[in-house]
Amino acid sequence: MTKPSQPSSPSPSSPSSLSRIRVGSAPDSWGVWFPDDPRQVPWQRFLDEVSGAGYEWIELGPYGYLPTDPALLAEETAGRGLKVSAATVFTGLHHGPAVWERTWAHVAENAALAQAMGARHLVVIPSFWRDDKTGEVLEDRTLTPEQWRHLTGLTERLGHEVRERYGLRVVVHPHADTHVDTEENVTRFLDATDPELVALCLDTGHYAYCGGDSVKLIETYGERIGYLHLKQVDPAVLAQVVAEELPFGPAVARGVMCEPPAGVPALEPVLAAARALDVDLFAIVEQDMYPCEPDRPYPIALRTRRFLRSCGA
Known part of the structure; x- marks a missing residue:
């Protein structure tokens, strides 16, 4: 397809050029x-459209969506003025050492591609306690003390x-319908892990979704x-989701995550x-x-890119 026209870049004196926050988007x-x-x-x-919308940074998304050949991917991204900030993996480390080898195999292929593309982050999302499509409960939504030790130690x-x-x-991503979701669980996780080894990927939408x-x-x-x-939640839809105990997949299909600035949290104070x-921080x-x-x-x-520029990002 024809590449969408590229909006003009902000001038050197604009707020975004003075910020240490690097804005990008993702396949999501x-x-x-x-x-x-x-x-x-x-x-x-x-790739055409994310570049045309004015973004310079992208994430890899689910492994295999973008080309996994680093040479091809580098050619395709560079030709559109794009760079890669991170790869993303799902893990179930609270299950303990028995899942380590399988987890590492999944992590390694993502990390290798991210490294080859010059990225410096790996976003780690804990596994879901219920199926994100059907709502089937896969395990207890509350971890035992032993499972918490497995989660923190193996992370x-x-x-x-x-x-x-x-x-x-490694930046761990609190996520709806996982065991690292609410303020209580996020702070418990942070307090129990080494800052030198584990940082946080704060998803503003998921964190608001979970209160x-x-x-x-x-x-x-x-x-x-x-x-x-950077993400926002529609409060009215979220109220329905909570009342109906919807799993995350159907909640998304209903529009629980909305276009900014229509939802919460307000992104201006978050960015401030x-x-x-x-x-230096990716957003x-x-x-x-x-x-x-x-x-x-x-x-x-x-x-959205225009709105974020108005916020100085």
């Missing part, structure tokens, strides 16, 4: 959840191995914030709190929209 914002799905846009179209091991072998920083205050978390645990996902940390836009019509994401991406 184009409705991509799986390596291959007929309801998802082709990877070439995603530290993962952080060490990923850093030593691939030069990446958390992103600004408070940044102000309280600023040294642990290693990465941001992040800037106050005075550290990757993620608006869960699976499934969605193929022509829907690009106009949203254009408006």
